Amino acid sequence: MPHRVRFVKDLEEIPLSVEERERLLRVSEKFPFFCTSHYLRLINFNDPSDPLRRVVVPDEGELEPWGRVDPSNEANYTVMEGVQHKYDSTVLVLASNKCAGLCRYCFRKRLFLTDEKREERLRDVKALVEYLRGHPEVTNVILSGGDALMLSTSRLRELISEVAKVPHVRFIRLGTRILSYWPERILNDPELLEVLKKYSLPERRIYVVTHFDHPREITPEAVRACHLLFKAGVQILNQCPMISGVNDDPGVLAELFRQLASMGVSPYYVFQCRPTVGNKPYAVPIERGYQIFETARGRVSGVAKRARFVMSHAMGKIEIVAMTREHVIFKFHRAARNQDTGKVLVYRRNPQAYWLDDYTELVEEIPLLDERPI
Template sequence: MAEVKRITNFDNYTMIPEPDKEQLRKIQDKFSYRLNDYYVNLIQWEDPKDPIRKLLVTPSEILSEYGMMDAKGYSLEQAPGCMVIYRTTALLSITEDCGAETLPGLKYIAANTEINSVIITGADSFRPATERLHQLLSRLRDMKHVHVIRLRTKMTSFNPKRISEDMELLYTLHDFSTPEQRIYISNHVNHPRELTTDAIRAFRALHDAGVILNNQTPILKGVNDDPVVLAELLDKLSGAGVTPYDFFVNRQVKGNHEFVLPLEEVYQIVEEAKYRTVGSGKGVRLSINHRSGKMEIMAINQGKAYLKYYRSRNDQEGILILDCPPGATELDELQNDELARRKLQRNAATEPLASENSDSETSSEIGVL
């Protein structure tokens, strides 16, 4: 099979417009794993509105692609590279080297036995060398209180052969994903055109390795804000054995205004997509993230939004009913009901989680399940 080649020089790619080349050069250092001939060739460059093009040339820091918990103003880091986001869930940040920088976080998790779920985040989980990933998984599996390990990856979209053709990686996953304690892999496929033959082959290889696969997708204006497109995505994911875990509202941050949609419109798009799909796609949730936790948007009807916590900082439960004015794009714009407002503030209180003692700037690429 042809090897996927990383692009370091765009001069020979005459089909790429010059303005796009300039943008790609800007993101080349930070997001080099995206820039390969496989993904570039998925794009119809003659179409200025091509959704894959828009995903590639937009810097990820202005796309909150993974529905992070809004941690602005909160101290979440308990050890370098380790954040406890909920009482029993920790994020462990890795880099491409995935070496000594994870040791403080691993020590913290080992010492705090109430943590039973670890999400490996930071760099793409499949960017570090397989040997490094093996060492990390081995350390976590030695901690008997850690029952769930979750990896997150874009490689099934950007470079699926990194998975399907690396037998050492697949053997590693097979060794540590046991019938009693499976490894979960959260994929981030945003458009059905990313589900190529190579991507399906990568999913099949992961299935054979014994991991559990799901998918999280942000609703992005100009990319996938079409119920027909989303229904096709749901059908293809289900057909490939990947559970559509959730769609989520793209958080508004500086520079991403063109991708943001009103909450009511997002809800209507998702509901129509679910109506059109079959199989496991009908169970997909629409999620919204807030500094108080993660919620499901159950319905938006007659100016009211009905939401339910399924993860919160203070283990709060229950349903919130909030006014939803036309054009509202985020949760804080819905806090018009006094009782609901107080509940949100209570859940977002800044009491430390575990032994919170340091400041951390949370990446917009953190994926919180």
């Protein structure tokens, strides 16, 4: 790539005590550690509970038996290598199998696991385009991974230009964590900005869906990179999971929403941490998460409170919409089966629930009030 960053993959290169490093080596043997020098400089290693440290430094709790390798059953929706088609209008492409850093709570860490690393990325662009042309219901394509912006600029140009030729694809999304881990990827590559400017048009936009977890990740470099993306005609959204010890605090989450809005970045989704293998120390129970989320939203203006609190379940994107003294209420924000979209699920509360499957007492299931065509 035409710009340089130092990738750190050895725990010995970060300031840990000898005893702590030895303990954490057991974790990194199963769940690898890697990060950029840019992000490591943001961490206060004198603070064991520093939130950015929590993001990238291994935790012994990751070895606790918990979760599944593919908790959202992405394999069920994989239609060809590196391509998923879960929602009728959206195709998700695992364009890359690389990231600039491995978030400890990654839901797709099957791509990086030492003992069962999987190769799922797209290789055949022509086959992707043929699939899209054969599915006129598809209006948008997500290039993700891994991280879409870990691709070379020439590979991105190839992917975007070929997808853009499909007439019924109205917009393209690029899923990336680069703005947090490596904003220089954007700052130092004018060719990338030219590619984005060429294909982000008034009638067919490119969206960058970025991932800031904590206000301290929004560095001056990240702000400048966002500004350049806006100048290239790109729209920017932010999504992040709620992570224990990182942003499970109403004040932190509210400040994240404020900073994003002040930059012109729309808060988009806050995700329930997926029950992926190794994720137990990072997960927040759903009901506590909902209280944190709503408290944070209550502290910001409308522009900053556009995020939704959702979980990416195998059945669809399910929004946590309300809670009473006895019940928690979910709604299918988008369902894998179209007839389920908009359906409301009312469950008896379970403060220990981390995923929809942990709720056992369904009180009521309410479809859209009028299922006749509108």
